Amino acid sequence: MIALPTRAGKPDSTLAKAIDLAREVVLEVAEPGELGEHLGVHAEGERLVTHHFACVRAGYPGWYWSVTITRAKRGKELTVNEVVLLPGDEAIVAPPWVPYKERIQPGDLSPGDLLPVEDEDARLVPTYLVGDDPLDTPLDGDAKAQVRRVAEDLGLGRVRTLSREGLDMAAERWHDGTGGPEAPLAKSAPDHCFSCGFLVRLNGSLSTRFGVCANGNANDDGRVxxxxxxxxxxxxxxxxxKQQPLPMPEHVLDTLTDDEV
Structure with a gap:
């Protein structure tokens, strides 16, 4: 059963009776075997109605044909506005479009793939700032080149570094991930990483909350x-x-000789 849109008001009687006309219009864009029964007519406005027909085209369950027709005041000639194929509530439709940068997940990059960040990425700030307040005005090409030259001259090595927002986003992501306190592995652990000798602390503001595991036998080796x-x-x-392995028994010395056997 297809749930069709409803409109307030009574449809124009002349337009409502034009079922055959609406069917002929659909057959101009569809094969006869793709057109099903008439599902109803709905008023779109004054002397403007839409006829709906079931769609039986293969691969389109839950879709329906929609034909909108109109006429002038006291006019007898009917005009077709549009004919379209629309999805019903239970129709199979494509998922909402998600931009590429939002679809990509950690581990999706292959050797040779590039994923550039935007110049105004909120996660990054210039390592060396040019001018009084360069963040208020985006830097042009010459200013960016100057930033790079100054960064190289000072030996900073990086043109941009993490902003406060970028640090907070990373901290939240790591805390909620598999290396956080709510992971099933952590909930059944005998102790916390804070007291583990394999923990390598991070530098800076993240050092009070995070470290890197350096135990080659652990699941989190090399991870934050x-x-x-x-x-x-x-x-x-x-x-x-009771969890320790049982000791091996003493070796038994075989004293039998071939003659005794």
């Missing part, structure tokens, strides 16, 4: 983790007596 994260590979973890 929160200080309240944890796993079973903590440097100070100890096995209980």
């Amino acid at each position: 983790v929160t200080l309240d994260h944890g796993c079973g590979a903590h440097s100070e973890v100890k096995l209980a007596r």
Whole structure:
């Protein structure tokens, strides 16, 4: 069952009876086998109505044909405004368009792929600022070139660095990720990364909340983790007596000779 749009008001009687005309218009753009039954007529305005027909075209379940016709006041000649194929509430339609930069996920880049950032990316700020307040006015090409030259002369190495907003976004992403305190691995861990000898602290403002795991046997090796994260590979973890492997039995010396056998 297709839920069709409704309009207030009573449709014009002359236009409402023009079902055959509406059907002929649909057949100008569709094959006879793609046109189903008449589903109804709805008033769009004064002397303006729309006829709906079921669509039975393969691959279009839940869609319907829509034909809008009108006529002049006291006129007998009918005019076709448009004929379109529209999706109903249960129709299969393409998902909403998402820009490429929003669709890409960590790990999607292949060797040779490039993902440039915008010049006004809020996550980055110039390492060396030119002028009194360059953030109020975007830098032109010459100013950007000057920033690069000054950065090279001062040995800064980077034209831009993380802004406060960029740091906050990274911290939130890491905290909510698999290296955060809410990860299943962390909830079952015997202790936190804060006291683990394999933790390498980050520098700067992030050092109070994050570090990098350096345990080659851990799941998070080489990844950023929160200080309240944890796993079973903590440097100070100890096995209980019942969890320790059983000792190997003493070797048995075989004293039998070939003659005795």
